[in-house]
Amino acid sequence: MAKRLHIPIRFKVLITLLAVITVVVSLITFNMAKLFHADKEASIRDLTSVIAANTAEEARSLLSGYREKLQVFGRIMFDGKLPSDQKVRLLAGLFEESGDFVAVTFYEKGKNPFTLYDANALGSAGLSKADVQRYRLEHPIPMDRLRREKVFVENSTLAEKLPTLTMVILQGDPETGRETIAEAVVRLDSLLRLARRSVVFDTYLVDSRGILLARADRNQVGMRTPVDWTPDLTNLKYQPSMVTTLEYSLGGEEKIGGFGRVEFGELLVGVEIPKTAAYLTARDLLTNLIYSSILMVMVAAFLSFIWADRITHPVELLSKASRVVAQGKFDVHVQPTSRDEIGELAESFNQMTHELKSREDALSEAQNKLIQSEKMAAFGQLGAGIAHEVKNPLAGILGYAQISLRKMDQENPLHKNLLVIEKETKRCKTIIDNLLRFARQEKVALDPVDPNTVVEDAVAIVEHQLNMNKVKLEKDLALDLPRIKGNSNQLQQVLMNLFINGQQSMEGKPGSVKVSTRLLASGQIELRVSDTGPGMDEEIRAKIFEPFFTTKPSGKGTGLGLSVSYGIIKDHQGEISVESELGKGTTFFITIPVHESRVG
């Protein structure tokens, strides 16, 4: 089977959170940048066309003003009723007031022109009337393009210092039918001011030939315009719409431009901005967004790491603890670190190990008891076998010894020997009887017995013997105890064994043996015998219920007292156990089921 890659949960959580955050942040960033860009583009396009339309409108009204003045000049000039000297005076007066006008020329087709010049303006630009006349000769007005009611306008800059346009109008007298031409050379200063108004947008005006009339950079006046590069713009002249927006590339630079017709002398207005400048804020925003996104992702990574650690740390602890449990050590406790599901899991885990521990303890206790009782059963069988074999010959020996004693004279030297035989045989018989009792060969009847009475009787029998050995026998008997199912003689014998063992353990030193009775919550009666003797070590404690186990010198103890007691208590469906520690005395616990349930 292919080995699965081990990826810690911490890492999985981290990666998942990071992936989600990165995707969300990227989507937000991308959409915000896209929206902002679209919004910016729409507003830039709008702005260029609005500026173009406004500039066209203002240029038109400015140029209309020039045309009206020129028309007034023309009417005076070609008024047949006015005497010539008055005409000249009037015209000269008007010219002085006309401001932007540098020169005005009037003529009828085929006749000599009449011209007025602003000598000061020409002079300050280093020009003379002759220069103006020469320029006109070199750049004749395209007469074929002149139409009545239409104004012809074109750039006519003579010197850099004095940028000018030339405006020509063709007027016809409806009565006489004669056609007159009025021509004005006008400073471009007012138009240049219009073009200079925006710092961000490059604004310019061009004449019908594509020559710049005005631009923020006035050095470019008279040059050909960027209009040529955008054929769409040339077509604009024939389009009904006043303004349009175009995107184009100029000298390797991407631009957005708004273009409009001035509706006067076929002039056009252009307003353009490089895309780099237009989208500067959008790009700044995008850069900021990217930086803040990276920061957000980094913060998110940090938080995810801490979060993942918080989640997985307790799980790791649990996993370690589980491995310990798997090795059979149930004594582990995991400290719950949170109040969530993982905290609950830790608590359940602790509960589980606690449960396992107590079950294991109960199991090993039960196992010990089983071993003990099996051992006892084996001892019993063995003992019973021996007792049976020995009992009859022993009865024979005792019988013959006693018959011989009766027939023998007391002076006979063998009489003493026979007495010894009788005494030792009796002792053997007692041992055999005890062995048989332990092996439960003799079943006795169990009747309702008052536990306190049993205790009192046993105490009465041995109290004197204990007192003689400086051992006090104390009683602590619970009142109103239910009766137990038992045999008083046998139970008395058990208690006496325990009292005497206690007294013997003190080896003549003063002390006390205490007996108590009580009703347990389990419904059983507990008889407890404790002494202030030296106690036992673990090794002795494990063997005390075995037949013939004794620590007493030979002839003093048979080692059958506790094993017989054990057998008796088992016959009573009870339990006998001991708690003892060296230097801390010994306590025996006997529990016996009650005979009847108590009434009221």
Ligand SMILES: Nc1ncnc2c1ncn2[C@@H]1O[C@H](COP(=O)(O)OP(=O)(O)OP(=O)(O)O)[C@@H](O)[C@H]1O
């Ligand atoms: N109260 C006690 N304090 C200390 N050791 C005890 C106590 N009761 C019993 N023992 C130990 O348990 C052993 C076995 O006791 P058990 O009553 O079965 O036999 P025994 O007293 O030695 O002899 P027997 O009872 O036949 O005279 C004792 O020899 C003694 O070592």
Ligand SMILES: [Mg+2]
């Ligand atoms: Mg004993």
